[in-house]
Structure formats: structure tokens, C-alpha cells
Amino acid sequence: MNDIRNINFDQLVSFLKENGEKPFRAKQVWTWLWKRGASSFEEMTDLSVSLRQKLSDNYTFQHAEIVEEVSSRDKTTKYLLRFSDGKLVEGVLIPSKGRVTACLSTQVGCPLHCAFCATGTMGFIRNLHYSEVIDEFVLLNNRSQEIYNQRITNIVFMGMGEPLLNFDNMMTAIDILTGQDYFGLSPARITLSTAGIVKGIKALADRNFRCGLAISLHSADPMVRRAIMPVTERNSLHDLQAALVYYHEKTGERITIEYLLLSKVNDSEKAAEQLTRFCRPFPVKINIIEYNSTSDSLFYKSDPTRRQNFVAVLERCNMVVNIRQSKGQDIAAACGQLVRQTN
């Protein structure tokens, strides 16, 4: 049987019409599915029992569930979510002053094999369907209200996977999260992070994407970036820069640059100068992220002196720089640490 959330609105209207129901029922069902995050037909209490029966005779709900929850000393909480086919992804809730940010996954595993990333070691398993991305949001939003007494205020698509390699599902998921007839979140509170898929960035620009865009850059040196991020082979720094110029021209938005400092790999003053040259054609905010070692890490955290010198170069060039401490380090929920061996 087909999952009710895999049909579009017109198909739902046709189904209801064929079953002798009034057209306005479609809006009610749709609201339950995409605004209230219903996970069963029984919850749809303003529908008649007979309509709920017709729906459940013809459609299923293939829902995700939380199978593990681990809390960090800093109150970050990591979740293991299981989908109906048994595949697992991780999501993270990060509370901070007056807000709760959800870091959500977009694929099971990831095909990009960044050398510093634990998820990359899993390889690619499959894309998430947009309804599964919404499941992540609904499940974590419920937990956020239970444990932090607050709904999710911000979403970052920085969990497992490369969102721009799952483009159509991600655009539908974002439309559902931000649509006024759906969850109604502000696009300004959603950030999509990419390793630099040139074609996808141009496609976002052409859609006049209203959410935040973050680039996991990590090096502006072509040789170094190719070594630590194989995605650079087909998406050169030159093409990436041109795509970001195009993106800024089309949307007028500032771009966030994520830069993981790796000791003696990308943390020299020369590397900082290369970074400023890369960023010069468009406005940016640069987030410097401290590296978190995992048990089999090939890289090390940059020492404080190298980090200060690196940041000083950026600041001399008038770049906006934030130094970010990754949250949830003790539960492997920090950047680059999400991995499941059991998929």
C-alpha cells in the first residue's frame, strides 16, 4: 500500500471525490499530514470514522521512530532514528539561549567521502524521501518540547548526507517546513549546508532560495581541498566561486563559510590568505570550527596559536569571523562525528 504522504494534493482530492467525500476534506487531511505532523489516521479526529477507515484501507503511514537518545553534558541531545525499511540516521538538538537548533540528516550515509568526516566512512546508502525529512523534524520537535520546553526554532541541514545531491526531496521538505499552510517556519531560520555542489547551488539561485546557504569549504587551496574533499574533483574551487557569485547576484544573500581547522593541513596564514581571496567576490560570514577527533581520526585539532594567527589574517582583511565550539562532543554529536555502523 502507498504511503499517504507520497501522494500530492490533487491525487488526494481525486481519491476523496471517488469515495464520495466533499472536496474540503482534502484540506483537512492535508493539514493533519503537513501542519500537525500526524502519524496515524486515528489522530485525525475531525474526520468521520468512515473516512478514516477509507483512508486506512487504501493508504499506510510509514513512520520513523526514535530508537536511541543520548544527552551530552552541554544539554545537546543526539537521536538515532529508524525509518520503515530499518535504515538509520542521526539527528541532534542543540539548545542555546532562547533557541533550539535541530541538525537534521538528508541522506542515509553520504557519497562524498570527506577525509575528516565520520559519516563519509559509511558510504552512500540512499536518499531520504521528503516525508522522512519531515518525520525527523516532527519527532525532534516533540522531544524538544518535552525536554527543553520549547519548540525547534532553527534547522540546519548539516547532519548525514549532502542535501544538494537529494535536491528535489530537499526542496519539497523545505517548502513544507516554511509554507504558511504547513509548518510555517521562517526561511531565515533554516540553513542548508553543502560541500559545494556547483549545479545545485546554481539551481538554488534560480529558485531564489530564501533559506540560509552554508558552504563547507574547509580549504581554499585546490590541492589541499581535493585531498580532503574529493567532491572538489568535479566541483572545482574556481567553479564553486563562480556559482557563489551567481548565487549572491540572484538572491542578494550573504553566504556562510564553514571552515574546520585541521592542524597543519589548512590552518596556516597562507591558507587564511587563500580563504580571503576565495571569499572576496561576495559577502560572507566565516565560521571557524574546532575539529573533534574520533577514535580513528587521521587529523588533529589546530593549536590555539595557529588558530589565533589564522583568524588574525581574516580579521585584517575585514572578514566577519565566528569561532564556533562544536556542541555535544562527549556524545559524538559534533560536526563530522555523525556515523552509524549498523545500516
Ligand code: SF4
Ligand atoms: S562532511 Fe558532509 S558532505 Fe562530507 S562526507 Fe561528511 S556528511 Fe558527506
